[in-house]
Amino acid sequence: MPHPFKVMAIYRFADLPDVKELQAPLAAFCCGRGIKGTLILAREGVNGTVAGTPEAIDALHAFLMQGPLFSGRLEGAEIKFSFAHEPPFARMKVRVKDEIVTLRAPQANPALEVGTYVAPRDWNDLVTRQDVVLLDTRNAYEVGLGSFAGARDPGTQNFTQFKDYVARNLDPARDRKVAMFCTGGIRCEKASSYLLSQGFEEVFHLKGGILAYLETVPTEESLWRGECFVFDERVSVGHGLEPGDASLCRACRHPLTTADRAHPDYREGVSCAHCAGDAARHAAAAERQKQVLLAQRRGLAHLGDAVHAAAEEGRERKRVRAEHSRGKAKAAG
Known part of the structure; x- marks a missing residue:
């Protein structure tokens, strides 16, 4: 079965003094092509992982490497491509931070010296x-x-x-x-x-x-x-970068092996052995899991359970606010 989503992981330490000016046009390019994921920009360079159709990711790669926005400053970037059956990310984010990978050690400067x-x-x-x-x-x-x-x-x-x-x-x-x-x-x-x-x-x-x-x-x-943990909905990959068997605990976000999912404290979408005893967290996860199951029954699961759980939660919050506003209006009347 072909993989419909292409994933690109990229990083490059480079001098980007104009980092704040890069954020908006980069986000616009990605959003205009349906690309989702996270790209981090800092004065020291670029880091992130994104996914989309193969055509969209190829266009982004050309834009980063050859386009006028970065003007060749990302030449030599470390780039890794892989593929996924399901969309690995729910939305697109381009963030400006102090470091593209946070160590808080000014003496560590990969632009000057690395191993x-x-x-x-x-x-x-x-x-x-x-x-x-x-x-x-x-x-x-x-x-x-x-x-x-x-x-x-x-x-x-x-x-x-x-x-x-x-x-x-x-x-x-x-x-x-x-x-x-x-x-x-x-x-x-x-x-x-x-x-x-x-x-x-x-x-x-x-x-x-x-x-x-x-x-x-x-x-x-x-x-x-x-398996190797990755920071998207695939959770892990194995040899050949094929998606692995690991999953995430939706309560604490800890990666889970097959053995973890066989543990008595594991409840799908609600809890695992790593967060056992956290009642408040489990209550929130249980509500989230209910929304996931609701999305599945509506035939929406093919877009990703996490995506639809978040969407359902957002709609629920809007509904509650609307009801609250109507109640205040009636009381005032």
């Missing part, structure tokens, strides 16, 4: 060496779905905690060779630059991240175990 890139084909040879520390720079909930065999899990809840992990667990005098990886490569740009600023001598990172590795390295040669 040594390692091609996916060469990754296995590097990380199986005894003198190399293999480090997963992603957050704990991502690592829980899958990682490289033998990799260290920093146990972070967000990327800004990476600095604390380094201070507590790594030593430039002892850990002379550090190899790191992340989903698409962008976090490693910042992380490798940070490690170099802290005196680490040899820092390596997987070019194109896990996604490039899963696309390039044959399954029988792979050191990857599990």
